[in-house]
Amino acid sequence: MNPIRSIILAGGIGTRLWPLSRQYYPKQFLALDTLSLFQRTYERARRLSGDDGITVVTNAIHRYLVINQLEEIGCAIGEDRLLLEPAGRNTLPAIAWAMEGLRSSPGGAMAAIFPSDHLLEDSVVEEIRAAAPLARDRLITFGIRPTRPHTGYGYIRPGEPLGPGYRVREFREKPDGATALRLIGEGCLWNSGIFLFSAGLFFSELGKHQPALATAFAGGDPDYAALPALSVDYGLLEKSDRVAVVPLQAAWDDLGDFGALYEHEPRDAAGNAGAAEFLDARGNFVHARGKHVGVIGADDLVIVDTPDALLVCDRGQTSRVRELVERYDRKHDPITQFHLQVHRPWGSYTILEEAPSYKIKRVTVRPGKRLSLQLHRRRSEHWIVVSGTAEIQLGEDRFVLSPNESTFVKAGVRHRLGNPGAVPLEVIEVQSGDYLGEDDIVRFDDEYGRE
């Protein structure tokens, strides 16, 4: 039997964890402890499929986040296994694209589909393997036994038993609280967003229900952004009569909002989670790295602080963070798009201070990486190496700087910063000039294909 391939869906630009999550650094890439949810998902998929058997679908803007986060866990991903969506079209086009690689595989080729921003116990790998025989003639969706009448999930009503699972009698999307309670009483399961599809069955069912999509990727890359935005549930599973649901034993949570994050945090006797001084305060969730927080006489709040944005939200209304993000978006406020730390193919930079006539950045260059050969017309840059080794090209000169050494890049001079070492390079950059926008850059040579 063929090994089971894995498809990781990493295209989300989650809004409900703002201000931790931003469009250019969404939830799946956040390091909630040492690893991000995406990294954990990849490690899990590796157990099922091995490195070569994993395909990642992500938004094009997250390309280097994927590459760099995989590098952090010692993995390199080939271009053919990293599919870059020019725009998000929901899950079905993403899955169809990734499944295309299995179409010509020998009979029985199948793939497990993993969201990359959920909490999931690794034992799921064994459960997926056990479901493989059923996946030969059923599209399998994995179900979770509900623990509360959640109104934000999809519910699945199982029918007659079928191998390790059941036929599906009904899908119910986001019921109200009373209905959710009734569905749970009637034995319905939550839809986990984890699937197991054999390529043959997937494409034949897709051909029946979404014929245009079934052939969209057959002749090379289509105009992805022009494809219909369809979820795999609505676009395929709810229409097909060849679907089975297999209940999972593995612990699962979609960590859909701060309310869900709170449930997984250690808490004190008063129900407070996070580092703060609490005075007559109960049931609060505080996340504020490196900052003193005092909470007095307030209950059941989510308090999330980042260097440029602060959220204070009733813990029962955390799903409404999305509305707040929409408000900022309507105003074209970039606070929902970027952190002060901005990720680049070669590493990242963090704005430490901005003033009209100068800007201070901490620039981190990953081992072996270098920035483009570039020049700025209107700003000069002072570079001070504080950690690691810098290889510098400045006009016609090339030299190396060690910690506590510095150089000056005058406006108009071609320059390039690289890290020839084996540890990260950290440089403090003080820019000055009459214009300090990121668009004052002329690139001559770039390893990452940026003009």
Added chain:
Amino acid sequence: MNPIRSIILAGGIGTRLWPLSRQYYPKQFLALDTLSLFQRTYERARRLSGDDGITVVTNAIHRYLVINQLEEIGCAIGEDRLLLEPAGRNTLPAIAWAMEGLRSSPGGAMAAIFPSDHLLEDSVVEEIRAAAPLARDRLITFGIRPTRPHTGYGYIRPGEPLGPGYRVREFREKPDGATALRLIGEGCLWNSGIFLFSAGLFFSELGKHQPALATAFAGGDPDYAALPALSVDYGLLEKSDRVAVVPLQAAWDDLGDFGALYEHEPRDAAGNAGAAEFLDARGNFVHARGKHVGVIGADDLVIVDTPDALLVCDRGQTSRVRELVERYDRKHDPITQFHLQVHRPWGSYTILEEAPSYKIKRVTVRPGKRLSLQLHRRRSEHWIVVSGTAEIQLGEDRFVLSPNESTFVKAGVRHRLGNPGAVPLEVIEVQSGDYLGEDDIVRFDDEYGRE
């Protein structure tokens, strides 16, 4: 008739406005708009007494805050008019010390006493002048007509009329809510903390009730820290039978906590004050400069954010901020003492980033000021001028740097930074070394008497 002198009490280290207020930068020095409460108090006292007629009593640690804030409003204060308490001993010793300068003045010399951390309408100056005749044979305390049953204030029961005021029948300190309501119904006034004392009467009454204190300053400076901590109310006014209360018409608020600050802020239709996105949120007070704040489903909160500390407090419990500060103090946590911006005689510095091997500061030097001639044994410093002109002494060299120029101060080299110009000098300083504590400094020459 002699002009009325002014005594400004600026010795408080207010804790109830933490994290805005810190021990080394307390409430009276905070710039709530363009001027601090201290600066506004000084401007007001000037109208009454002229520059030469004002004495400021402050804690010794706030000496340069007073000098620099007065310089900002175009005033220089002589050493003889700036009394520096080595430790706070409450109001009576401070007033006795400042009144000492009037003891030998011709008969009828008198002084108005102003707290420096209250909101007060300037029209008070005329009311004080009008009360001067009565002050010849009464110690005058000014009263405020209560607007709510505040339990944190002192109440004064007026007796029979006397000139523009009344005899005092009773002082009542911090009554409970029901008692406060009754006292208001009975015509009691709040004790404003503003007084008008003639020197002769003050010292004769002080001699009767606190004889040791009455002569403590007569023979030069006493051991101030060994004096009893006494409030003027408890130590003198409540004991004397020569006290009158004069009701003030001028608007007054002690701005004692964030609840009081909220009352003076402009508010939207939902009662929210401050810049934030409010979603189903009412009655909140948000103070978070330069930061995006979102509030969802939360009512009546005080949310005060600073770069290193955040307070979230029920608006009805803002007087309890003091308890929070006490908690930090018990742990010897410096978060109640310093801001990231630290004030120095020559200006200030702000820590922009701290890491184990480097520290970044923005250093601001006031026009005409310079730091001490100094060296550091274990850290080097990179200086980049971003605004103004720097005069630099480095070993045996002296030179001038303009914006966008930089220099390097090696560990062990004597150096001095000065601002010879007429506008503030701003320097970005990147320190690196194996030890970055502020105590790694050897001073050779200092204009501010620091060793």
